[in-house]
Amino acid sequence: MATARRHAALAAALAGALLGCGGPAAGQDGSHGLTVGLLLSDTEVSRWEQFDGPLMKQRISELCADCRVISANANGNAAIQQQQFEAMVVNGVDVLILTAVDANAVRSSVRNAADSGIPVVAYDRLAEGPVAAYSSFQNDEVGGLLGRALLRALGDRAHDSLVVMMNGSETDPNAAVFRQGALDVLGGRVRIGKEYHVRGWVPSVAFTDMTGAIANLGAEDIDGVLAANDGIASGVIAALRADGVSPLPPVTGQDATLAALQRILAGQQYQTVYKPYRREAFAAAEMALALARDRPLGDLAPYRVDSESTRDIPAALAEPISVTAGNIGETVVRDGLYSVGEICTPRYESACARAGLTDAPQAGSRGDGSRVTRTRADAQAARDPQALRRRTGARRHRA
Numbered sequence: 001m002a003t004a005r006r007h008a009a010l011a012a013a014l015a016g017a018l019l020g021c022g023g024p025a026a027g028q029d030g031s032h033g034l035t036v037g038l039l040l041s042d043t044e045v046s047r048w049e050q051f052d053g054p055l056m057k058q059r060i061s062e063l064c065a066d067c068r069v070i071s072a073n074a075n076g077n078a079a080i081q082q083q084q085f086e087a088m089v090v091n092g093v094d095v096l097i098l099t100a101v102d103a104n105a106v107r108s109s110v111r112n113a114a115d116s117g118i119p120v121v122a123y124d125r126l127a128e129g130p131v132a133a134y135s136s137f138q139n140d141e142v143g144g145l146l147g148r149a150l151l152r153a154l155g156d157r158a159h160d161s162l163v164v165m166m167n168g169s170e171t172d173p174n175a176a177v178f179r180q181g182a183l184d185v186l187g188g189r190v191r192i193g194k195e196y197h198v199r200g201w202v203p204s205v206a207f208t209d210m211t212g213a214i215a216n217l218g219a220e221d222i223d224g225v226l227a228a229n230d231g232i233a234s235g236v237i238a239a240l241r242a243d244g245v246s247p248l249p250p251v252t253g254q255d256a257t258l259a260a261l262q263r264i265l266a267g268q269q270y271q272t273v274y275k276p277y278r279r280e281a282f283a284a285a286e287m288a289l290a291l292a293r294d295r296p297l298g299d300l301a302p303y304r305v306d307s308e309s310t311r312d313i314p315a316a317l318a319e320p321i322s323v324t325a326g327n328i329g330e331t332v333v334r335d336g337l338y339s340v341g342e343i344c345t346p347r348y349e350s351a352c353a354r355a356g357l358t359d360a361p362q363a364g365s366r367g368d369g370s371r372v373t374r375t376r377a378d379a380q381a382a383r384d385p386q387a388l389r390r391r392t393g394a395r396r397h398r399a
Contacts, residue, residue: 034292036060036069036285037093039084041101041125042076044202044231047255047277048099049073051337052123055281056097063289076200078102078171085109089116095292096120097284100127102171107309119291123284125174126307132291133301134315135284137275139174143181145322146252149271150182150224151189153250158189161223164213165195166206166236168228173307178228178254186226193217198232206235211243219243225251230260233269256323256332261343264325265351274321274331283316325355333357 038056040048057069070093074081078101088096089112096113098120100106110120110129119132126134154161163186168175175197186192194216196209206227214222219240227233233253240248250270253260263269287300301314323331332338344352352358 034064034067034095034289035093036067036288036292037088037096038069038071039081039088039096039098040071040073041081041099042200043073044076044200045229045255046257051277052099052281055278056123056285059282059285060289063286067289074101076101076202078105082106082109086112089113089118093118095288097123097288098127098131099123100125103127103173103307104171119288121284121288121291122313124280125172126305126313128307128309130310131307131313133284133287133297134305134313135280135287136174136315136317137280137320138317139177140181140184142174142254142273142275142320143178143183144185145273145320146178146226146228146254146271147182147185149252149322149324150226150250151185153270154190154224157223161190162193162217162221163190164210164217164222164225164236165192166209166225166227166232167195167197168232169199169201170197172201175228182226190224193222198228198235201229201231203231203235203238206232207239207242208235210236210239214239214243214245219245222249224249227251227253229254230257230269230272231255233260233263233272237263237268256337258338258342261323261328261332261338262345262348262351264323264328265343265348265355265357267325267351271322271324274323274337276318276321276335277337278335279318280316283318287314287316328355329357 038053040053043049053071060067060069070088072084074084081101082105085096085098085106086109089109096118098106100122103125107128110127110131113120114130114132120127120129122131122134124136126136150163151158165179165182167179194213196213198206198209210225225236227236230253233251236251237248248268252271253269254273254275256272256274260269260272264272283300287297290297290300297314301316303315303317304312305315307313321331328343333340333343340352340357344358349358
């Protein structure tokens with residue numbers, strides 16, 4: 001696992017609560033007033049502010065009651081992130097956690113921090129420069145999960161299928177790893193009709209790119225879309241629906257956002273990749289505190305990764321999980337990412353019942369409240385919304 005996706009920089013770390021670590025609660029080393037800087041990259045990817053940032057702050061607080069965290073979000077602007085980064089260095093933080101907007105653009109800032117004795121933990125995306133540690137997922141496997149899910153959805157027709165690849169931003173090194181992991185699976189098994197690198201992972205850009213793919217290839221000839229994350233998937237699906245495509249081809253995704261899970265239940269998106277954020281965030285927090293206290297990382301970082309500028313970076317890499325309609329309950333719900341109530345709003349009540357998430361009456365139930373018995377084929381169709389299209393050989397068309 002060499003390069004990794006650290007484009008969503010941890011630069012959004014100036015507006016939080018400072019992490020001063022001290023005394024016995026901080027590890028019996030008598031260190032007081034430790035400050036952790038948290039720099040986040042953007043708000044286009046909702047997980048940074050919704051899950052990752054709060055989880056890192058939680059873990060730091062648990063391990064170090066006197067520590068302080070200051071956080072800032074660059075809103076996708078690499079220049080702003082550099083300013084936030086330099087401000088934290090000048091203000092004397094003890095350690096930085098960084099989700100980079102642009103992995104290359106922060107190289108000099110990472111170098112300046114290292115020269116000032118401030119270690120930098122790259123979070124989720126591997127920044128360039130002498131980073132001290134890296135917390136992420138096995139990103140080549142993320143790409144592999146995307147590719148395998150698409151092949152599964154295409155079924156026996158995969159070898160004749162025309163696929164559009166909607167990769168992540170070129171400024172994010174993880175995007176290249178996701179792409180290669182997917183191609184390792186798809187190579188020689190499908191035809192890649194068009195390929196895009198969605199600027200900034202922005203859904204509206206994905207919409208525009210997918211609209212171009214439809215115009216170039218023809219909606220009726222697109223058999224599947226490998227979308228690198230759920231935001232891109234939302235833009236892809238919007239473009240397909242705007243063109244009147246029905247039924248929708250299988251579309252993959254990543255991040256297990258609430259909207260994506262609901263699209264999966266509704267049969268609009270086939271799959272997403274769930275990355276247990278707690279493991280990634282807690283690992284980053286633990287490594288940051290160890291580095292701030294000048295302690296060896298040891299078992300906190302069992303892997304080593306290389307960037308273009310630095311070799312043998314200590315890393316903690318968690319395993320991603322593929323999610324379809326059939327395993328939402330045993331993955332994101334079981335882990336507490338979302339509750340059934342959050343997913344199964346009234347609009348998705350019937351879809352949730354078909355997928356076995358709730359006992360709510362399904363569409364077509366009798367007026368007295370008794371339920372229509374599902375056949376095995378019904379249950380399979382609920383878990384695999386593309387199954388019916390595969391069995392019948394149905395082709396998409398404009399409605």
